Amino acid sequence: MIRVLIVDDHTMFADGVSLLLANETQIEVTGKCTLGSHVMPFLQRTAVDIILLDISLPDVSGLEVCRRVREEFPRLNVIALSMFNQASYVTEMLQQGAKGYILKNTGKDELVRAIERVYAGEEFFSREVTETIMRDLMTRKEAENRAKSIPKISRREQEVLSLIVNEHTNQEIADVLCLSLKTVESHRSTLLVKLNARNTAGLVKSALAHALV
Amino acid sequence: MIRVLIVDDHTMFADGVSLLLANETQIEVTGKCTLGSHVMPFLQRTAVDIILLDISLPDVSGLEVCRRVREEFPRLNVIALSMFNQASYVTEMLQQGAKGYILKNTGKDELVRAIERVYAGEEFFSREVTETIMRDLMTRKEAENRAKSIPKISRREQEVLSLIVNEHTNQEIADVLCLSLKTVESHRSTLLVKLNARNTAGLVKSALAHALV
DNA sequence: AATCATTTAGGGTTTTATACTGAGTACCCC
DNA sequence: GGGGTACTCAGTATAAAACCCTAAATGATT
Structure with missing residues (x-):
């Protein structure tokens, strides 16, 4: 008898799955949690x-719950049950020690199979x-390239950029930061190069796109 | 006997609810659709x-399905079943003729009650x-105010703004749009006023924030 | 018919931004 | 101690943007 706990805030869903599993002789739902x-x-x-x-x-969050469970009850296995088929969720969940990940839009048979497999010490994924x-692994390299392309901005440049985005002129920035106007212009020039921008518009776009502010 | 059709792309959920209702003597699930x-x-x-x-x-979309059903089978009643407790969804669904709206995180009892009530010609909402x-009705006015605060940009101004965001100078914009430099400057000035911006940085921020590009 | 927003465009002035070159100081790392 | 980077500031010059004014043609709205 495989004892199963269902954790889902959608009561209706939890009740439904519970009944779904009630027909299985080798599975017993011993409880449901909505929180x-x-x-x-x-x-x-x-x-x-x-x-x-x-x-x-x-x-x-389910991630946190999984982490705690794996810490306190290492022999207990977790199957993630999610609506979202996003690589980030899956990987995070697996890093927290989940042994399976199935989508809610899969059928009953697959759910039962998942439970049996994981109970037998295997893994199971939809x-x-x-x-x-x-697909995610294949496109991972692109993501890394994107990460690399994030420009390295020094502290001072970041301050200047922030004030530029907030619609301040070079003179105002110089006053606020107690710098010479020429210094601010200098920072601005290097920012244009580093962010590959032609003018203020490009600086603002880059700043917002890379969340540098 | 109340004959019920379940429409949900999450097979597991549909199966679960189906079993949930199977215990009710006065309700019969005659079918399930995943599309x-x-x-x-x-x-x-x-x-x-x-x-x-x-x-x-x-x-x-469920909205579209509801509309078609109400058109072809006026005597048939629809209960919306959603994860999302958002006023916009609810109102849209009701406008399409749904007689009830319940959340998936409500229990079995409420679901059964909803079906019985709607079958009896009443409405039912979680x-x-x-x-x-x-709450939405109470905050409706704020929403309207927010809508008003979205600046109204004319076609031409939008074109100019778009080119500004793309780091083009006024002269370049004039060339592209076959306008005088002065005209572009004029549009730019009105944009500054309309978007409540001080300079290019403000224009770009507003354009991105309001998705005007 | 009259009002209003839009689009167009000009003249002139002032402020800002960009480009280019150069240079002194400071800090960290090897 | 040298090499690298960041930070600072300067001069000169041009390009661009912003601000001031006016104003005519168009089209929609009332």
Whole structure:
């Protein structure tokens, strides 16, 4: 008998899945939690083999719940149950120790299979999820390149840039930072080069795009 | 016997709710659809009293499905079933003829009550939903004010603004749009006033903030 | 018919920004 | 101690933008 805890703030969903699993003879739903903060207390008084854990919870995030559970109850396995097929969610969840990740738009059979597999010590992921991850790995390099392209701005330049974005003139910036007008112009010039901009418009765009302000 | 059709792209959820309702003697789930485009064909060959309709569907939106259903089968009643407790969704759904709106995080009892009430010709809304609507009505005026604060930019001004954001000088803009430099300067001045900006930086910020480009 | 916003354009002035070159100080790292 | 980078400031010059004014043609709205 595989003892399962369902953690999902959507009562209707939790109830539904619970009934879904009730038909399975080898699976027993021993509890349901609608809040992340209820999970740890529940586990302390009830034996559970597997947690079906929703990522988006109203109080504590599913990631956090997973981390705590894995810390306190290492033998307990977590299957993430999510609406979102996004690589970032999946990887984060796996880093927190989840053994499976299935989407809510998969059918009952796949859910049951996931529970059985994870209970047997294996991993289980929805086909869509694995595809997403593979795509993500393939495009990871682009992401890194994008990260590299983030310009390195010195502290002073950042200050100047911030004031530029806030619609201040060079003279005003010089006054605020107690600098010579020429110095501000100098910083501005290097910013134009570093951010590959032609003028103020480009500086502002870059600043906002790279969240440098 | 109340015949119910469940429309939700999350198979697991649909299956769960179906089982949830299977215990109710007066309710019969006659079908499940995972795509909006499957609803109309299904209704043409199967008798249904009430549709539990998810708003977010992968192909046709729940709003569109609701509209079509109400058009073709006026006697059929729709209960919107959504994760999102947002006034905009609720009002749109009601405008499309839905008779009820309940959240997925409500329990089984409320779902059953909603089905019975709507079947009896009444309306039914989750408590949270009605609260949201009331709050929305109260803050409607602020929303209007916010809408008013969105600057009204003329076509030409929008073109000029777009080129400004793309780091073009006034002379370049004049050349591209076949205008006099003075005309471009004129537009730029009015843009400064309309967008309440001091200089190019302000124009770019406003343009990006209000998605005017 | 009259009003209003838009689009167009000019003349003139002042303020800002950009370009280019050069240079002294300071700090960190090897 | 030398090499690199950041920070500071200067002069000269041009380009661009901002601010002041006016004003005519158009089109929509009332």
